[in-house]
Amino acid sequence: MLATEDLMKEHQLILKYIDLMERYAEFDLKEDLIAPIFFENANRFIQFIHEFADHFHHAKEEDILFRYLEVPGVLTHCNPVPQMLFEHSKAREFVRNMENAIQTKEINELTVNAGEYARLLKEHIYKEDNILYPMAERGLSDEAKSSLLKEYKETDNRLDSHAIWLKYEILCTELEQQLNVQKEAFAKSGYETRVIHEKG
Numbered sequence: 651m652l653a654t655e656d657l658m659k660e661h662q663l664i665l666k667y668i669d670l671m672e673r674y675a676e677f678d679l680k681e682d683l684i685a686p687i688f689f690e691n692a693n694r695f696i697q698f699i700h701e702f703a704d705h706f707h708h709a710k711e712e713d714i715l716f717r718y719l720e721v722p723g724v725l726t727h728c729n730p731v732p733q734m735l736f737e738h739s740k741a742r743e744f745v746r747n748m749e750n751a752i753q754t755k756e757i758n759e760l761t762v763n764a765g766e767y768a769r770l771l772k773e774h775i776y777k778e779d780n781i782l783y784p785m786a787e788r789g790l791s792d793e794a795k796s797s798l799l800k801e802y803k804e805t806d807n808r809l810d811s812h813a814i815w816l817k818y819e820i821l822c823t824e825l826e827q828q829l830n831v832q833k834e835a836f837a838k839s840g841y842e843t844r845v846i847h848e849k850g
């Protein structure tokens with residue numbers, strides 16, 4: 651019985667969004683667009699971060715898993731929970747900066763903070779998947795695990811996890827397709843410009 655399997659699955663979707671967000675930002679930087687597509691879509695990424703990564707996933711970690719890990723005797727060598735909580739709050743700070751940058755239309759500030767968020771979250775997820783979660787699997791008793799899984803199920807029902815997953819898998823596909831369309835359109839217009847220039 652694994653207490654961290656659902657959380658690891660959620661990490662995979664978060665990493666997909668982070669990768670996509672980085673590719674959007676990279677496209678804007680590389681192509682120097684008049685209408686930057688990351689800036690125009692940043693609110694959709696932020697909505698995902700708020701609802702899925704923070705409210706849904708981080709809430710499950712903070713309100714449930716970490717509470718179980720703080721019970722004396724569960725983590726024997728060291729306790730990485732305070733560092734994980736610090737990283738969650740740091741991530742929220744980067745998101746606030748992104749929101750402010752959208753308000754003030756500071757495209758560079760938005761990209762810098764999105765990059766910082768992506769870097770932090772990738773490292774954070776790596777630490778959880780490879781250090782914290784295996785520690786939890788070793789330290790939690792079977793009884794604690796089944797009680798924890800019961801709490802996850804209650805949270806999934808309360809927050810309607812099925813609907814959240816569906817919503818954000820659809821959005822992820824949409825954002826992916828939109829980026830591909832933009833890239834193709836840009837490549838084509840660049841090609842046409844080159845052809846006209848060469849003919850001229």
Ligand SMILES: [Fe+2]
Pocket residue numbers: 708711734738774778
């Ligand atoms: Fe976390």
Ligand SMILES: [Fe+2]
Pocket residue numbers: 657661707711775778
């Ligand atoms: Fe996590």
